[in-house]
Every structure is written in C-alpha cells, then in structure tokens.
Amino acid sequence: MYTKRLLQMAALYLITGVLLGLGMGISENHLLAPVHAHLNLLGWASMALMALIYRAFPEAGSTMLAKVHFWLHSLGLPPLMIALTVLMLGNPAAGPVVGILSIITGIGVISFCVNILRFIR
Ligand code: HEM
Ligand code: HEM
Numbered sequence: 001m002y003t004k005r006l007l008q009m010a011a012l013y014l015i016t017g018v019l020l021g022l023g024m025g026i027s028e029n030h031l032l033a034p035v036h037a038h039l040n041l042l043g044w045a046s047m048a049l050m051a052l053i054y055r056a057f058p059e060a061g062s063t064m065l066a067k068v069h070f071w072l073h074s075l076g077l078p079p080l081m082i083a084l085t086v087l088m089l090g091n092p093a094a095g096p097v098v099g100i101l102s103i104i105t106g107i108g109v110i111s112f113c114v115n116i117l118r119f120i121r
Helices: 004-026 033-056 058-062 063-088 092-119
Strands: none
Touching: 004 033, 004 058, 004 063, 004 092, 033 058, 033 063, 058 063, 058 092, 063 092
C-alpha cells in the first residue's frame, strides 16, 4: 500500500520541483534553490527509492515503522517546503517552524532507515 502511495507522491513532487526549477531558470532568480533541491531530493528521489525498496522487500513495507515513516514524511514535507519558501522569501519568523517541521520529517526518514536496517541483514 505504501509502495503505490509513495510513488504517486514522488511523481507529484517531481512535477512541483521541476516546475520550480524551470521557473528559477527562466526568471534567473535562484533564491528558492533549497526548496527546489528538497522537493526533488527528499520528495521525488527519496520517496521513489523508498517505494522501490518496499517493492523489493515487501515485508519491510508492512511494519509499524513503515507506517510511522510514511505519515511523518507525508505530513511533514509539504508544510516544510511551504515554511522554507516563506523563510527564503525574507521572513525570519518562519525559522522555528522550519526547524520543527525538519525534525518531524527527519524522524520520519530515520524511522524508514531503522526499518530497513532491521529487515535487511
Ligand atoms: C527541468 C528540470 C530542472 C530544472 C530546470 C532545474 C533548474 C535548477 C536551477 C536553475 C538551479 C539553481 C542553480 C544555482 O543556483 O546554481 C537548480 C539547482 C539544483 N537542482 Fe535543479 N532543476 C531541474 C531538475 C532537478 C532535479 C530532477 C533534481 C534532483 C533530482 C535537481 C536538483 C537540484 C539541486 C540539488 C540543486 C542545488 C540546490 C542548492 O545548491 O541549493 N534539479 N536546479
Ligand atoms: C529532513 C531531512 C533534511 C533536512 C532537515 C535537510 C536540511 C538541509 C539544510 C539545512 C541544508 C542547507 C541549506 C542552505 O545552505 O541553504 C541542506 C542542503 C542540501 N540538502 Fe538537505 N536536508 C534533508 C534531507 C536531504 C536529503 C534526503 C537529500 C538528498 C537526497 C538532501 C540534499 C541536500 C542538498 C543537495 C543540499 C544543498 C547543498 C549545497 O548546495 O550546498 N537533503 N539540507
């Protein structure tokens, strides 16, 4: 179940990341490069890779840690990208929000890693 959802979200992140990249290229304004990088790498590349790993090791995709990872990554990353955009556009007040959402997303990613380390020996 998470395999399909992760891949679907990865594709949506790739569309968003590539559109932002094109926007940055056309406007010659690279201010939002960190947002672009993480939409593409934490959204597209990581989620697509995670989906393929669950495809290769299906038993790893049905654990509690897989669930924890899925929800923290899915619910943490979109608001993180929005808060990072607000921060990069010159609103330092968004800094703590970026920090908290980074920790939430980071715990999600670490849950995935622990899950994989437990299953693949
Ligand atoms: C048509 C697609 C894309 C366009 C037009 C595009 C455009 C750009 C532009 C204009 C920059 C800023 C360069 C700079 O400031 O020096 C950039 C940076 C970057 N892009 Fe893309 N990009 C695209 C796709 C991707 C993809 C698919 C990935 C990753 C899977 C990616 C990863 C990155 C990274 C990691 C950076 C550096 C960000 C940083 O240093 O903060 N890009 N891209
Ligand atoms: C929750 C997870 C993550 C957090 C909190 C995080 C945070 C950060 C921060 C604070 C920066 C420095 C930004 C700046 O100097 O403007 C950064 C840069 C970067 N991160 Fe991440 N990151 C995460 C995950 C990832 C992942 C999974 C990848 C790759 C698959 C990645 C790739 C990059 C790249 C390529 C840069 C730009 C380096 C550069 O241009 O100097 N990040 N990240």
